[in-house]
Each structure stands twice: as structure tokens, then as C-alpha cells.
Amino acid sequence: MEALLALIIGTLTACGVYLILRARTFPVVLGLTFLSYAVNLFLFAMGRLVVGRPPLIDPSAAAYTDPLPQALVLTAIVIGFAMTAFVIMLALKARAELGNDHVDGMHEP
């Protein structure tokens, strides 16, 4: 399971980095989204992967999963969501004002 999760995080990060380096705003926004997915999974995995354990105190529980990364991920998701919404609006504004969706606002050669 660890190997699979590592592979997923790696693939998401690679896709994110590739897309961010594109010249159009839409792929860049998608790339940012991919990167934030990758980092959210990464944070989640930092509490170690545990299956079927409660995060809160429970007298009958034999072991626990770490609740802190879950709280961190929740915060990161909320912030990432707001940022994505903002950057989409900004990309649309740039498209409207600059007349194209190139990240430098240039015209086609």
C-alpha cells in the first residue's frame, strides 16, 4: 500500500510540474490543482498508513491513527480550494483583458 500511494503522489506531482510549465493559463491552473492533490495525499501519508483504526480516544481501540495530519489536510484542502477559485478568476480576467490565454499575455507569432 505504501508503494502504491508513493507512486500516486509521484505521478500527480510529475503531472502537476509538467502542466505548470505549459504556456497557457488553463494547463497551469490544472497543474496547480494536481500539485495540491499530491501534497494533500503526502500530508495524509505523513501520519503513516493505518487501516481501520479510530483517530479519537476509544476504550475498545487497540491502536490509533494519527488525527493531526487529517486536520492539516483539511486546512490545506480549504486553502487550496480558495486559491484555485481565485486563480481561475484571475486567469479568466487575464484572458478577457489581454485578449489571449498565454501566461505572458503575448500574441500569437
Place this chain on the structure above:
Amino acid sequence: MRQRVDAVTASQLVIAPVLLPLLAGIALLLGRSLDLRWRRAFALTCALGQIVLALVLTRAVADGSVLVYALGNWPAPFGIVLVADRLAAWLLVTTSVLAWFALAYACLGSDRDGRHFHVLFQLQIFGLSGAFLTGDLFNLFVFFEVLLLASYGLLLHGGGRRRTRAGLHYVVINLVGSTLFLFAAGTFYGILGTLNLADLAEKAAAVSPQDLPLVRTAGLLLFAVFALKAALVPLYLWLPAAYANTSAPAAALFAIMTKVGAYSILRVSTLIFGADAGPVANLIADWLLPVALLTLAVGLIGAAGSARLRLQIAYLVVASIGTLLTAIGLGTVSGIGAGLYYLPHSTFAAAALFLLAELIAGQRGALADRLAPGPVMGRHWVLGVLFFLSAILIVGLPPLSGFIGKFLILRAALDHPAAVWVLGIVLGGGLLALLTLARSGSLLFYQIAEADAGTAVPPPTWRALAPVAGLLTLGAAMTFWAGPLSDYTAATAEQLLQPDGYVRAVLGEG
């Protein structure tokens, strides 16, 4: 009993500079339909209150005590703490004073350009204060996001094509930076099991050899993120366009934004990766000095090559962060102390220049801030004198505070192994900056091209010139009280280089 009450009040004082701008921002959002005059008066009063709070906090920590406020009364390292020491108080004072002047300038009319200017401005102060006070790595990330989100709004304030394009770059690069920050914080948590800065300092010093490479990686990743915020070479490319194209009050306030990066580097490199940190000792310090010197050189070359005044000032901001981190990179009490004296000075000088550049641009019609001969400006002698004084201030010529700052840095560098490099680049850079600003001044004020008649603009009002003059007066005041101020910064540096006090204050005596 009395002492106990005092201790409680003192620790609650720590959260006050975070709460005041937050509540002010919310109140301004709720009262957005009120007349602009009321909102301006309220915002200015709150900004003034922030200065008072920062000064009270400075008095409380000036004796070297570290005040800790545990949110929800959960003890560290389980709960989140706000920590005020000399460094945090020093930066709070700088920020609040700068913010008041930028706000006073904005209240002359440029706050009309966007509906939520005052809300965003207060939230920006909220994010800045929180970033300086927090004692938790993840909370630092959250406050970074708060101040960045507010800064996105302020950067785009007023609109315009150039602003949108520069804004897009700024937002995307900062989002990538935030992602890297999370990766670094996640790695720290995964290996060391904590995010509290004081606890991280203890755990990182005792890390097992097999985990050492991961901790080093996370540490350097964190340094990269802070270097991005501080605009160090090679991560400075976002700054010139963003700062040169935004509105003057926003640019003036942003003069402190790069200092947040510098603050974080200083905090982390002394607290977690200090000289006594065992296996991770001096992790960041080894990189800091060469990168800072390179930043200084690149910033000044950029300033010399700029065709527009605002772009030139933006490059001077890059150069000033280079100078600041050079001083911090020396790693000694005298070096860090000199850097901390230089920090408010360079912030005020850059802010004054940004405000002045807009006033100058407003007088030159279509030429705006392009460095080319133009028409005679209204009240040109006042603008000229202010430009001359700001240039002296930022270049570091006597008698203003820039000279004292640079002198302290150079004196601290004398015993350093790399003294030749530091002295050579700082002094050579000073000469280059002097030539650059002398050329700009003579192009703007001495060489007059035929003005196209009929486009008479009113001269800048005295009220618009007052904030610039006020910021310059601060520079003069820093010269006048250089003795006590540099004593305070030296004491701050001493406190930083002995992180035990900070760690014990946060984690308790055990």
C-alpha cells in the same frame, strides 16, 4: 496575586496584534456601505492602535523575556502557541508604522479604486502580524496564505492589463511556493512528529542518522520557500514586475513582504538549524551568505538597467533584501544586530520611494515614470528634495540611517572569513546604486523636454507629500536614536543566538 494577573495580561497581550486587524477587517467588511470617510477614519484609527499594541509588546519583551500565549490553553507542543520575543516585536513595530503611512497615503484617493481596499489592507496586516508571532510551522503556513491572499487582492487593486499580467505570475509562483511549504512541513511532521518550532528545534538536534538526510531535505526545502518569499537569487524574478506595476500604497506595504521571508529564514536558521543543533547545525547558514551577496549584486545591476523608476525601486528592494541577508548570513551577534537595524530602515526607504514615484509619475503625463527627459513638474523643488533625501537614505550615504546600517554591517563583516567579498560587493554595490539614482534624478529633474501644452495637471498636494516626508523623518529618527535602537537589535541578536530561552519558554522548564 497581582503578579499572576500581570503574567496573564502579558501573555494575552501577544494575541492582541493578531486580533485587532482581523476584527477591524471584519468590521470594515460589514460596514462597507458606510461613507468612505468613516471607513477611512476607522481604518486609520485601527492602524494607529496596532502601532500602540506593537510598542506595548516591545516594552514587555525588551527585558529579554519570551511571552507565550497558548491558544485554547492547550500546552505546547500539543496546542498552537503564539510567541513574542524581541525579534517579533521589532518586526511588528516596523510593520505597523509602515502600514499607517501607506494607509494615510491611500486615504488621499487611491482607496476609491477598489471596493474592498480597506478590508484587504487590514487582513494583510493580520497575516503579517500572525506570521511574526506564531510559534508553529503549520500556522506559519496558514498566516503566509492569509497575507498572500490579501496581497493578491491589493496587488490587483485598481485593475489594468499590466497589473493583471504581473498579478497572474505572482499568484502562480506563490501557489507553487505554498505547495513546497506543505511538502516541507509534512516531511518534518512525518520524521520528527511535531510542528511546534521550539519542539522541532529539540527533536531535530536529536535526529537519528538514518533520518538525517530527510530532515536536511525538508530544511533546505523550507529555505527554498522562504527564499522565494524573500526574493533571493534565483527566485527573485517575480518581484520586479509585481511591485513595479501595482498601486503605490500597495507597493509601499509590500516593502515589508520580502522581509517576512527574511524573518522566517532568520527564525528557522537560528532556532532549528543554529550552531548548537548537532547533526543539522548551520544547514541554512552555509548557503545564505553567497546567495545573499549574489542577490545584492543582481538587484543593483537590475536597478542600473531599469528604464522606469518604479522598476528601479523594485530592483532596489531586491538589493536591500540581499544586504539584509548578507548581514544575517554573517551569523554573529554584531552581524544579525546590524541586519535588524537595517531592516526597518530599508523598508521605510523603499516605501517612501514607491509613494514618491507615483507622485512623480502623476506629474509627467504620458511619460509616467519612464526615465526620460519630460516636462517641468509642479512643485518640482519639493519632489526633487524628497527624491534626493530618499536616494541618500536608500543608498546609505551619511547622515541618514542607511549609512549607519551599512556601517554596522561592514564593521560586523571585518572578522568574517569572507570579509573581502562582503566589503567588496556591499561597497561596490553602494557606488553603483549611487550612480544609478544620480542618473535617474538628473533625468527626471534636470533635463527638460518640451511639454505638450494644454495638459496641465495640478501639482501634488501637501497632504500627498506628507506621508513621504513622514517616512523620511523616520529614517532621520533612526539616525538620531541609533544608539538605543542598535542596542536593542544587538540584544535581539543575542537572544536569537541562544535559542534555549525561546525553547524553554514555549515548552516549559521541564
